Amino acid sequence: LWALASGYGSGFVKNIVVGNGTTDIGTLTLQAGKTISGGLFRADGTRPNSQDLGALVAVRNGFEEILVGQLSEDAENNVTGYKISGFQQDKAYTILAFDKGDKALVLADNLIVNNDTTRDLTLIGKSPSVLTTYSKNSDGTLTIQFEFTDPLRNSAIDLDGNGTPDDSDPAHVIALKNSSGTITYPSDWLSFDRRRARITYAPAAGELRFTLTVTAVFDTINAGTGTNFAKKVDFQYFLGIGRxxxxxxxxxxxxxxxxxxxxxxxxxxxxxxxxxxxxxxxxVFRVADTIQDLTSSAGQAPISKAMTMANKIGLAAYPPEMSSAIQKAKTAEVNPFSSFYDIFLPAGVSHFFPEGHEAKLCVAYDGSAQDPYSLNVYYYNSGTNEYVLQSSNKTVDTDNQRICVSLSHASVFTVLNSSAAIISGAGYTGELNVLNFPNPFDLKPKTVTLQNPGSAAGTQQINGTMIKISVPPSLSGAFKIEVFSVTGEKVRTIDGNFPTGGAHYYFEWDGTNDHGSKVGSGTYVARLTIGGGNEKFFKMAVVK
Structure with a gap:
């Protein structure tokens, strides 16, 4: 929870857990501080328009503190000045301006304001971007749209001499590269404001991926060079992606x-x-194509339509990591209750998100699920070739048929009817077996290494002990782990589901009882039950 107030520093409280009643988070105190103010100008000395600016803020120490600024304007909506208050003594801040497209521009960096200060700031625009959106049509063609964050230039320049100005020639702006299909340019391929373009692409027979080149000359001027901003970008598309x-x-x-x-x-x-x-x-946020995206009467079980499409068109039609994730789902013999979703970040951007700044992912699940609350989001770990449970801050939104979780990284995700910490699908053929490690164990944070036949070693961060269950091929479905004290008192019940037999599954017991309190030191007896009749007992020792 963030608290922001003009003229004051910000405050926040992390890791708030809200129950059914009122939650007391204590008192947040916002400190008054020093003020910086002045004029706001473009690089050419003119005043920016308030319609072009969304917000002005000062931030410190990786967004630990945020100060909200104020903008003043004249009758023509020109910004005449700014004011930001709440600066703390001897602290370094960065002042940011956000445009209407939520792009952030740095106006001042490492700024220390120990006294009320007057300082003019200059807006220097960033290079515009070209973005793409893709969807597959029922006839097998693809609708591809491009968004230009600044309008395209509209000049009469005709370098190729074909009678159509280059800036308005669709074949000059959007062209094939390493592609054997056909582009169709509609008459309204470019929007009136010259910020959006649209084409239809018909893949050639057997084509699994293709590349388009966009050549964009923008209407805006680079203040450093005095010429129009320009970009030439290659976009690769995969036929296994639905949207x-x-x-x-x-x-x-x-x-x-x-x-x-x-x-x-x-x-x-x-x-x-x-x-x-x-x-x-x-x-880039993308989802694997499914049978129901192309036909309404595919005759396939809802939970297998993404896998059915992969079997139909082949794994080469997917981005590399998604292809590996689908292949792993096949070998592990699991049927996802969703398609496969990929969060793709540009080169040079870390796929791991800092603690306290995690992302959020909501994944749509199939409506055929009888108990949505038994479903979980899993990510594909390409390093260990395993599916790993992603359950931090999990919520189930039944109105929109989706499951939401917090993310500390980008990857490929899907929904499975399981609660196992790890799904390796290692091809186990032995008898039902269960063990826990470490044993004895304390209730402090620790790292454990998981080693499964047929897959690489993986590590997990836990607070208690990891329970490994090896399930023979003949067993699958619902299971229950009941933990008892030596006096026979049941202290914890863990329910879950094995999506398939012939595999190893991992579950953490964090050493808490069913009320969320930590158990005491001592020996505990656990009973594993699968399908109501197959039982295994094992002992665990807690040492504090």
């Missing part, structure tokens, strides 16, 4: 990207992409 959307998310303000006709969504908060405050990250 994808690319959006620029400011690391200073965060943002969300979703998909058309899909309730799934990726949300980054301020600082999710690291400590570089003014970075803008072009995030």
């Amino acid at each position: 994808q959307k690319q959006k620029t998310i400011s690391n200073a303000g965060g943002g969300s990207v979703g998909l058309d006709e899909d309730t799934s969504e990726f949300t980054a908060q301020a600082g999710t992409f690291g400590s570089t405050i003014d970075s803008d990250v072009d995030v």
Whole structure:
């Protein structure tokens, strides 16, 4: 929870857990501080218009503190000045301006304001971007849209001499590269404001991926060179993707990207992409194609439609990591209750998000699920070739048929009817077996290493002990682990589901009882039950 007030420093409280009643988070005290004010100008000396600016803030120490600024304007909506208050003594701040597209511009860095200060600031625009959105049509063609963060130039220049100005020639702006299909340019391919373009692409027979080149000359001028901003960008598309959307998310303000006709969504908060405050990250959010995206009467079980599509068109039609994730789902013999979702970040951007600045992912699950609360989001760990439970801050949104979790990294995700910490699908053929490690164990944070036949070693961060269950091929379905004290008192029940037999599964017991309190030191007897009849007993020792 953040508390912001004009003229004061900000305050926040982390890790608030809200129950059914009122939650007391204590008192937040916001400190008054020093003020900086002055004029705000463009690089050419003119005043910016308030319609072009969304917000003005000062931030400190990786968004630990945020100060909200005020803008003053004249009758023509020109910004005549600014004011930011709340600066703390001897603390270094960065002043950021956000445009209407949520792009962040750094106006001052490492700024220390120990006294009320007057200082003019200059807005220097960033290079515009080209973003793409992709969707597959029922006839097998693809609708591809491009968004230009600044309008395209509209000049009469005709370098190729074909009678159409280059800036208005669709074949000059959007062209094939390493592609054997056909582009169709509609008459309204470019929007009236010259910020959006649209084409239809018909893949050639057997084509699994293709590349388009966009050549964009923008209407805006680079203050450093005095010429128009220009970009030439290659976009690669995969025929195994049903829909994808690319959006620029400011690391200073965060943002969300979703998909058309899909309730799934990726949300980054301020600082999710690291400590570089003014970075803008072009995030690609995409989902694997499914049978129901192409036909309404495919005759397939709902939970297998993503896998059925992969079997139909082949794994080469998918991005590399998603292809590996689908292959792993096949070998582990699990049927996802969703498609496969990929969060793709540009080269140079860390796929791991800082603690306290985690992202949020909501994944749409299939409506055929009888108990949505038994479903969980899993990510594909390409390093260990395993599916790993992603359950931090899990919520189930039954109205929109989606599951939301917190993320500390970008990857490929899907929904499974399981609660196992790890799904390795290692091809286990032995009898039902269960053990826990470490044993004895304390209730402090620790790292454990998981080693499964047929897969690489993986590590997990836990607070108690890890329970490993090896399930023979003949068993699958619901299970229950009941933990008893030596006096026979039941202290904890863990329910879950094995999506398939012939595999190893891992579950953490954090050493708490069913009321969330830590158990005492001593020996505990646990009983594993699968399908109501198959039982295994094992002992665990807690040492504090």
